[in-house]
Amino acid sequence: MQLICKKVLDMGVVNNHPRFFNQLYTSPDPVALLAEWISTISNTNLHTYEVAPVFILVEMEMLNHLKQLVGFKVDESDGVFSPGGSISNLYGLLVARHKAVPYAKEEGLKGDEKLVLFSSEQDHYSLKKMASSIGLGTKSCIKVECDEMGRMKPLLLRNKIKEAISNGQRPFFVNATSGTTVLGAFDPLPEIAQICKEFNIWFHIDAALGGCVLASSQYKHLMNGCSLADSISWNPHKAMGIPLQCSVFLVNHKTILYDYFSTKADYLFQQDKLYGEYDVGDKSLQCGRKTDAFKLWLTWKAKGTQGFEHTINKLFQNAESLRNQIKSTQNFYLVLDNPETFNVCFWYVPPQYLPMGFQAPQKVLNLSKTLENGRKVHQLTAQIKGLMQKRGNLMVAYQPLGDKPNFFKVCMNSPTATSEDIKFILQEIEQISHILLNHSSL
Amino acid sequence: MQLICKKVLDMGVVNNHPRFFNQLYTSPDPVALLAEWISTISNTNLHTYEVAPVFILVEMEMLNHLKQLVGFKVDESDGVFSPGGSISNLYGLLVARHKAVPYAKEEGLKGDEKLVLFSSEQDHYSLKKMASSIGLGTKSCIKVECDEMGRMKPLLLRNKIKEAISNGQRPFFVNATSGTTVLGAFDPLPEIAQICKEFNIWFHIDAALGGCVLASSQYKHLMNGCSLADSISWNPHKAMGIPLQCSVFLVNHKTILYDYFSTKADYLFQQDKLYGEYDVGDKSLQCGRKTDAFKLWLTWKAKGTQGFEHTINKLFQNAESLRNQIKSTQNFYLVLDNPETFNVCFWYVPPQYLPMGFQAPQKVLNLSKTLENGRKVHQLTAQIKGLMQKRGNLMVAYQPLGDKPNFFKVCMNSPTATSEDIKFILQEIEQISHILLNHSSL
The missing domain is CATH 3.90.1150.170 (Aspartate Aminotransferase, domain 1)
Known part of the structure; x- marks a missing residue:
């Protein structure tokens, strides 16, 4: 057993080596590592308060802290930790679709909605993939050109939205990227927010990479305007020393996660259960979830x-x-x-x-x-x-x-x-x- | 820090206690725990071979072993570890939808497909939730009554399929549950397989709970007929001592995961890259994935x-x-x-x-x-x-x-x-x- 473990580590790529610059994950912070190990020992599950009271409160506190960092009002917003940035973006698309066509939750898409979304040509590929997953097709994801720095051009966004409307399509979602995958560019959030407001479109930010700048007073200006978003994806497992997986979806609407995801499964979210009001499993895409908030929370406690x-x-x-x-x-x-x-x-x-x-x-x-x-x-x-x-x-x-x-x-x-x-x-x-x-x- | 960690464990519910019978996860197997810790130290990511060569080969070997256990031909099937049973069921619905209406990947649903799926009234709620997520709406999930043991009645399934067809709907997916959430019932797979074959419907098995019986010669008969499925979800984190999260999606079609999920993102899956042919990230819903196969693999090596x-x-x-x-x-x-x-x-x-x-x-x-x-x-x-x-x-x-x-x-x-x-x-x-x-x- 010892030999196998040694071989696995010796023969693998040393992703936690300081000369591993291939992706934005690497050597985890020791506190975060400890927290992950504690999570694994406890082996609990973020669905019901009865089984995970402490971890649910930890997630709640961590979400509140992150909401404040992005500028959402704690009591008027919500959030959930997810298995990664792609799934966090899927959350954004699902709740935005729910706001645009609420009947689709039960009735499905009728096909005449002609919903389209907009994202920069340098965005993460999950936007297109998830647009397909939720039934809209990859072509519903309209790409907007970028400037030489890799930032979406707001003027072109506006033009493409108008063009879509005049084609009989219904723009329902704009994704701004804070920290593009390759160049690390930050799309201009205030301008994009303004356009979304004007056309009544859901404003999502994929800050999988870029969210981390909010911890720095010197660099947080890169995300100026993020408080205007309807939803934000942010992966603390990128560049923040938190081991995979740690991704969060924040949404600037108090009840929309419950409104869309709730199925009221009565074997798990019993209405007559003690402390059932603290259950969080009925507002998520998944049923069981790992306690990913805990490692970020403990690291924040340690590092500040x-x-x-x-x-x-x-x-x-x-x-x-x-x-x-x-x-x-x-x-x-x-x-x-x-x-x-x-x-x-x-x-x-x-x-x-x-x-x-x-x-x-x-x-x-x-x-x-x-x-x-x-x-x-x-x-x-x-x-x-x-x-x-x-x-x-x-x-x-x-x-x-x-x-x-x-x-x-x-x-x-x-x-x-x-x-x-x-x-x-x-x-x-x-x-x-x-x-x-x-x-x-x- | 020590105090916080102690408090978190002391104040929480002891999910790994032998008197915790609330759900199907509990005290992890020590080998699986060790493997999870090694995974966290290495902090690698199952998308490209260049960063995770050993873990990708481990996942491949583990998938092949599981394919053999369910009776799929190793070279004619595929699979992927996912963050949980709900997401594994989502995989099943997405690839089945792709087989039924391949244009939807790019064009989206037209609405006139009237796709419907069938599942027992005692199934896991994720079927309905994911039917909604992929754009079909919760009502597209037609529930079939069960016998007194909690098993779907095949005769009623056949009737409901015929009824749907005569209503102008298109049955595209049947979910059989192997191990229902409450009673632990196993739907009759051979009869359901026969019906799916007759009507040319994708046959999925949600064996999140029940898959584990395949390891027992005394009880594997409960899943007789599972080799006839198009796809199977199975959660080794249930009842097998593997810590959360460990779920696998197996599919009895060699290329459908790539066919549906591939987006050919050229920043990650470069066509001119050494060993790029071993990359697995372009066949999954997620971009980055944890190395969840490893803990099951190491435990299997240890326990057999x-x-x-x-x-x-x-x-x-x-x-x-x-x-x-x-x-x-x-x-x-x-x-x-x-x-x-x-x-x-x-x-x-x-x-x-x-x-x-x-x-x-x-x-x-x-x-x-x-x-x-x-x-x-x-x-x-x-x-x-x-x-x-x-x-x-x-x-x-x-x-x-x-x-x-x-x-x-x-x-x-x-x-x-x-x-x-x-x-x-x-x-x-x-x-x-x-x-x-x-x-x-x-």
């Missing part, structure tokens, strides 16, 4: 908001430090000069693949897959990542984006990364590229 | 199928032992003489509330809420449970069922319950009822 603020500020500092190194290191170029969050996106471009008209000391590039040199960089990036996986010293992500060829993305996910770890990123990529360029016909 | 067989057989023995005690103890009466699984359902009925025509030594009753004595028992049962909660020595569930007034339900959930623990159940209820009957105007 200041502790989280320190973490978040450190991630921004580390990102800036890496961007500065990129600017001063040969062959590395930024995709964005001043991105809004701590994702650092960059290319490794050997001199022979630099674009026409390139002039030193330019350190921000705009490559295109439609050009030969862009395609070469596209291919080289994937090859570097492939060899990186085999060497096992470092993990950073890569992806294309629209017209842009593959580029690297470093997710600053933990304050435990040292300046040595950050320096190592460029060193390792440089070294791998030398191996590849000297041994291939690229 | 024989170990699980011993556990399951013990639960059946304990249930029989409790039923025998009920038969030999004054004022206790069974709801069912020979239930199919290890839920034990019974009433506490003081002599003054016995029904007309009662004759000793009758030990199985059929009470009704429509009669005065039934209403008294209904009320007394809830009061006993209320005081039980306050005393904190024992937890058993209670609920009404159709016309039947509230009765107690003991979930035999752990082989660690001793004969003393089982004897204690009736003693505690007896004692509480004496307190109540001596101090109230009942």
